[in-house]
Amino acid sequence: MKNLSIAVLKGDGIGPEVTNEAIKVLQTVAQKFGHQFIFEEALVGAAAIFDSGDPLPEKTLDICKANDVILFGAIGHPDFDNNPNATIRPEQGLLQLRKELNLFLNIRPVKAYDALLDKSPLKEAIINGVDLKIYRELTGGIYFGEKKLSEDGKLASDLCSYQVFEIERVAHLAFKAASKCKQKLTLVDKANVLETSRLWRRITSDVATHYPTIQFETLFVDNAAMQLILNPQQFDVILTSNLFGDILSDEASVIGGSLGLLPSASIGDEYAMFEPVHGSYYSATGKGIANPMAAILSAAMMLEHVNLLDEAKAIQSAVNMALNQQIVTEDIDPQYGKPTNIVGDFIVNVINKL
Ligand code: IPM
């Protein structure tokens, strides 16, 4: 029996509805396996701005720190997306959270599910068997460098910088992951142009010498973007910087057939947060069409993180079962898609019957 306290930040758009399904699944797992999971909710993003003017209130940060792990929904709201002059934005809440909790690594596994091979716009022969992980640096690079806008509004700049320790810590974790997977690590960078990329290459090559059994390769990001859809089977662990990882992970979601399937883990030395990759998808809010699987699979990654491996597997096989039996939302099956809560209920029932 395990006691696990979970901070729940449902956020904006479809965040609350998909997170509710993940909580339902977690409660089922707790009951089934005899654990106690406690949930504590807090506001973040646009929801927090409307409440207090702050996308990451102090209280929310405290709640994140006080609990064992964090379950995150989504962030983003059209009021801010469509207003380039907004000085406070929901996304700042997420970026600040990553920084404050030192969540320096984001892990995004991408799988081609057998049941969905014909759903991807990519050919079956190309995606069959793909099982890769993107290891994205999350608290550095151009996301967090100094930002400038000249007074006349005619010049802007974003600084990209990396320090050795920021690269080393994610590189070690990526090599360790590769040693548990297919023994291959691909560093994606732009070392033919960027000084920061050359530092990534030098440091990652040094780290590679500690893992002699891992096949270590490098790819320029433009080529990697092409290889990801031309021949994704070649990849195991992809290690890359913050911005490249952001872009490549959305691209890679095409392999799985839907962005609504991609879970993620953001980890640091002290804290860990689990979050679907898809974002707030505001136009779908409250319509019951959001795919809860990414949130549910993020909950499974959370359980893996706290070493509840059988429990995580139970969730993953229940999701697989839903995919196999086509109990899926409309992003996967536009004609016969089921509502969000029906997909969640099905997964809950499968776990109950295990
Ligand atoms: C993601 C998102 C965020 C990012 C946004 C919402 C700030 O796109 O988690 O991939 O760019 O990191």
Ligand code: MN
């Ligand atoms: Mn993104």
